[in-house]
Amino acid sequence: MGNSGLGQVSFSSLRFFSTTTTATLAADLISFCSEGLVKEAFEKLRFHIWADPSLFSHLIQSCISRNSLPLGRQLHSLIISSGCSSDKFICNHLMNMYSKFGQLQTAVSLYGVMPKKNFMSCNILINGYVRSGDLESAQKLFDETPERNVATWNAIVAGLMQFEYNEKGLSLFREMHELGFFPDEFTLGSVLRGCAGLRALHAGRQVHDYVIKCGFEFNMVVGSSLAHMYMKSGSLGDGEKVIQAMPFWNVVAWNTLIAGKTQHGYPEGALHHYSMMKMAGCRPDKITFVSVISSCSELATLGQGQQIHAEAIKAGANTVVAVISSLISMYSRCGCLKDSVKVFVEHEVGDLVLWSAMIAAYGFHGRGDEAIELFEDMEKSGFEANDVTFLSLLYACSHCGLKEKGLELFELMVKGYGVEPSLEHYTCIVDLLGRFGCLDEAEAMIRSMPVKPDAIIWKTLLSACKLHKNADMAKIVAEEVLRIDPRDSASYVLLSNTQASAKRWQEVSEVRKAMRDRNLKKEPGISWLEVKNQIHQFCMADKSHPDMEEIELYLKELTSEMKLRGYVPDTGSVLHDMDSEEKEYNLVHHSEKLAIAFGLMNIPAGLPIRVMKNLRVCGDCHVAIKIISKIRNREIIVRDASRFHHFKNGICSCGDYW
Ligand code: ZN
């Protein structure tokens, strides 16, 4: 700060005023202030200021917009010497200024000595308390204030919602309504945010009716908050309807729509709306970028992700922590760990979120040692790991088979850092134990942990049972999953495959029958890859791809070549009632094999083939892809439902555990 800072303030503040006398006066005044000649400024301009005390409010505003507390203080002295300090309007402006500069105590003392207060004085102070996080004092002042206007109610309702006292905020809103206050767009916006926070769809719908009654339906602020409320409360369709009905879409409306699509698992929809947004001439902001970058992660569309990265740089959004961290995970999820590292190193702005994102990226790629190394660097740099960091670390350990290290970190987290383990942390540990065949230990952990197990943690153990061919335990564990989620077809499939690999055909057909009885179908395996910016999708039963004939021919040749190199199709987990040729046909046509064949046919030699799959890669495909990577001398990267597999030269980075 110092004098140079004040000098800058004075020059840029000149633009603030038009070329009237007031403007000239203001310019002179600011210029004097910046040189510290407060008294002289006042002496010179005394007459005019008496004539126009409102000049001070302009000056205070310009101090706020220039973010200069020292200049503000000087102005305050000038105001005191001018005798205007008891003017309630000027006093309100000063209180507002001090509270915006974080000098709440000064604002409070000003409020205390004000001879005459109005609505504004109280509202400014309530807002100031809320801003400084002192909700209690805000509430106290609100209760003590007999005269309230809509802004008073807004200030307290918004404050309560901001600190997620949603229920209390909603009940105050009801009270406000009963007392006959007519809410404005800001009240309704806050109230809807509160409903969204509570996922209170029913209350939200009531507010919606009220919004229509008040005629705020097409208001930008209210409309976007309404749509956001619906989307947060699980109703994407209603949210879209609200946005669609709005006559004009601003960036907030677009963001609400795009984020809704992303959060509800429609990444294609999010990207589609993103291009419509650009076509409509609306400039994306950091919130847009976070949504669309995570949609690219979801779809693993590297080409599009890179393009959006370039657009974020152009828009200057690439220095925002949330954008950087979504870029780190996007590159990781698209299989380009190197680019994640590049983004991380370029932007090492020292934020815990970024360290955690990078640790997670290493974990996702099975690079446990690097993840741990980074964690150690992070600790050395003085960052304190939180629950998210530890989750990334435990995930990395469980995916890399670092059992001892994983258990050690879990203990460090609980005892050293005092972080309460969540269900996700326990799931990682169960995965870690399960991988090493410590099935009893894993089961004991689930049964003794203080949090309630969900279907996912049991399914994690079920996968371990399948891997270690423990059919007895699989049965017990599957029952636990199905008790929580009776329609989980994946668990039935896991169980039947476990029984099949133990050659318990009777049990297999029982499981299949149970599935049929409940009308459950196995979720079809779908794989996709991007070739020349276009997504090609493959599904076992679906022959709709235009090149399917060539692909089948190619696969046939490839399979015989593979067999010469020792590949034996593993038909163990395919239904036993087929003859062996039929089983083999089924295996050959697993979606990931189709996608890889298409990639080999269309992606130039030397470039890696990146395939995504919605389910886990099956054992047979895993063996097959290892051999393909060797005989075709190709790097093949497969992202399945649980992790990344880097196949190169006949081996996979997962070490055959997934
Ligand atoms: Zn397969």
Ligand code: ZN
């Ligand atoms: Zn693998």
